[in-house]
Amino acid sequence: MKTTAKRGRPRKFDEDLTLDRIMQVFWKNGYSATSLDDIAEATGLNRPSIYAAFGGKKAMFLKVIERFADQMEEHLRKAGQQVSGLKPRLKAIMSAAIDLYTGRTEISAAPFGCLAISTLPPVAATDQEFQAVLQQVNRRMDLGFADLIRGETKGALPETQVTNTAQHLSLVLHGLSVRARSGEDADSLRELAKDAVEKLVPDIA
Template sequence: MKTESKRGRPRKFDEDVTLDRIMLVFWQHGYAATSLDQIAEATGLNRPSLYAAFGSKKDMYLKVISRFADQMQAYLHEAGQSTSGLKPKLKAIMAAAIDLYCGKSSFCNAAYGCLAISTLTTEVADDPDFKTMMEHIVQRMDQGFTDLIRAETTGTVPEASVRFAAQHLSLILHGLSVRARAGESRAALQELAEVAVDRLAPEPASDSVV
């Protein structure tokens, strides 16, 4: 009686490392301009192996966008924890984002801006899945700033003002990403970010009674 052989071969690659390599290809070239041959070359995997592990090109792209969003959130949260006070926290977050956008972080060594803002925005008009992902990215960023401002102002700022400031700070990050990819210097971006924080961060209401 023959012993049934096991189908397939065990994967001999780290999926997270491979996704990060795929991420860099999309980050540099964008979704539409990225070919499967480029992804195969960057990862050292052939097309059947890529399909088996990650699905279609679209599946790969959505996976790396989601992975980037998780990593970005953790990265910016850590930056905000490095100091105290609303404005210092916001400035630390902006500085960390600028480092990433300018290729001065462990994510990427090139000034590609934000992966989502640089590449996903060009695809949303033609694909509802990409549009949904972009909406999720924006809402997540808005919520992150909202939660931080609310926590640091301890309920002394009206909710409408908290959300207004959070949305505008998200807009600043989006703009910084575009300008970084266009080649603007880190110093110029840092100055823009600091002025924006000074103007947009709401001041907690005074507890003193006159």
């Protein structure tokens, strides 16, 4: 008499930890150059398990971008809370971003720059969903800087100046990301960031 083989129990794994491993693959290779085999190797999971937990490649990438944006925001927020005053807080935030971009945080141990800025632009030109996500990332960065400037200056600056300064600071972060990924050392990037803050942000009595 035949006996029916028992199915193995579903493999249990930490989804956040697995998503972080997937993040590292996309961060290093970019979206287009990352294969499902790369993701399977990095996570130790087979394709059905990956699909069941995270969906297809595009869905995984979008989840990774969202997770990174949340992690980066929290990382920069904590850095900005360690000091007081607008310029010191902005410099602390820039320094924390450089730590992240050069692989000196728990988020990443490799100098890959900013995940969003490193990986989204090449695919945003041909995919409207990726373009919208990149715009959202940029807007989130602009708003974060604007809120900080607005809160510290307490109405001393016109709103147009607050907005423009915030956008310029975001541009500085984008440039730091590119330079970090190209291999520029953290100390040089910190000097550039400090100088940018001094030039972009007015002294408020």
